[in-house]
Amino acid sequence: MQVILLGPPGAGKGTQAKMLTEQYGVPQISTGDILRAAVAAGTPLGKEAKTYMDRGALVPDEAVTGIVRDRLTEPDCQAGYLLDGFPRTVAQAEALTRMLKELGTSLPTGVSLDVTEEELIRRLAGRRTCQACGEPFHVEFHPPRVGGICDKCSGNLIQRDDDQEETIRRRLQVYREQTEPLIGYYQRQGLLKTVKGLGDTGDIVCTDIEGPRRVRRSNCRSAVP
Ligand code: AP5
Ligand code: MG
Ligand code: ZN
Numbered sequence: 001m002q003v004i005l006l007g008p009p010g011a012g013k014g015t016q017a018k019m020l021t022e023q024y025g026v027p028q029i030s031t032g033d034i035l036r037a038a039v040a041a042g043t044p045l046g047k048e049a050k051t052y053m054d055r056g057a058l059v060p061d062e063a064v065t066g067i068v069r070d071r072l073t074e075p076d077c078q079a080g081y082l083l084d085g086f087p088r089t090v091a092q093a094e095a096l097t098r099m100l101k102e103l104g105t106s107l108p109t110g111v112s113l114d115v116t117e118e119e120l121i122r123r124l125a126g127r128r129t130c131q132a133c134g135e136p137f138h139v140e141f142h143p144p145r146v147g148g149i150c151d152k153c154s155g156n157l158i159q160r161d162d163d164q165e166e167t168i169r170r171r172l173q174v175y176r177e178q179t180e181p182l183i184g185y186y187q188r189q190g191l192l193k194t195v196k197g198l199g200d201t202g203d204i205v206c207t208d209i210e211g212p213r214r215v216r217r218s219n220c221r222s223a224v225p
Contacts, residue, residue, distance in 0.1 A: 001026050001080040002106065004087070005205075006182060007113030008175040009168065010120035010127070011197050015136050016113070016205040017084040026080035029071050031064050031088075033134055036160075056162055056170030058088055058178060065095045072099065083108065088179045093186075110186040111205060113197035117172065124168045128157040142201070 001024050005013040017028040038046030045063060052059045068086050087093040100107060126139040132155025137144050144150060148157050186192040195205055
């Protein structure tokens with residue numbers, strides 16, 4: 001399985017990626033998670049990235065493309081991968097096509113998660129993320145069993161720095177201007193599926209990616225925590 005999860009902030013890319021990773025055993029490559037880890041570690045990349053992330057802007061293409069190039073050459077990506085949050089600009093998409101050609105692998109399927117803006121804002125404002133394993137929760141839609149504690153690993157749940165209302169609005173604007181054009185870019189190449197991103201998290205992506213013969217709905221539901 002080689003998949004690009006496309007969609008605006010809060011569409012559920014991370015949520016779907018975590019479920020598909022468990023189900024298919026392919027790694028999730030989230031540029032957002034990799035950048036947040038670099039920020040937390042205080043690396044030169046993290047220090048540079050923070051100045052963009054804090055204001056909801058995109059980190060420069062070259063930095064992000066380099067991260068993905070390195071990650072895709074690791075052995076666990078040979079059987080497939082889920083790209084979450086990359087590519088985010090047409091330049092990144094073109095760079096991805098070039099790097100996959102160099103690696104001699106086929107182009108991934110793009111899956112675009114379609115969610116209304118009102119719902120995106122509600123999701124991001126109420127999101128809590130496990131500091132240890134990255135599992136996403138929501139105070140209303142997917143609350144943890146014990147307040148503030150991750151169901152999976154008992155790590156602490158935190159609110160992301162960029163989930164403040166002003167930054168959320170800026171991220172949505174950046175999405176519309178710089179990332180939404182990728183929908184047409186992949187559509188024109190016949191590489192895109194659009195999926196309704198509303199409803200039960202267990203029903204959203206899995207049947208649409210692999211088709212009902214390979215993934216039964218009951219399997220999808222069982223992947224929901
Ligand atoms: P990144 O971390 O990629 O953030 P994003 O794209 O803004 O997306 P989010 O992670 O906010 O949302 P999501 O779609 O993963 O939703 P989730 O599953 O968590 O990027 C952050 C920053 O890093 C960027 O702004 C940029 O600065 C930088 N960056 C990253 N990649 C870059 C790149 N390629 N180039 C340049 N810069 C880059 O779900 C959200 C909430 O909704 C959760 O609470 C969840 O529980 C809930 N939820 C999910 N599904 C459902 C459902 N079906 N029903 C109800 N609630 C649901
Ligand atoms: Mg995410
Ligand atoms: Zn956890």
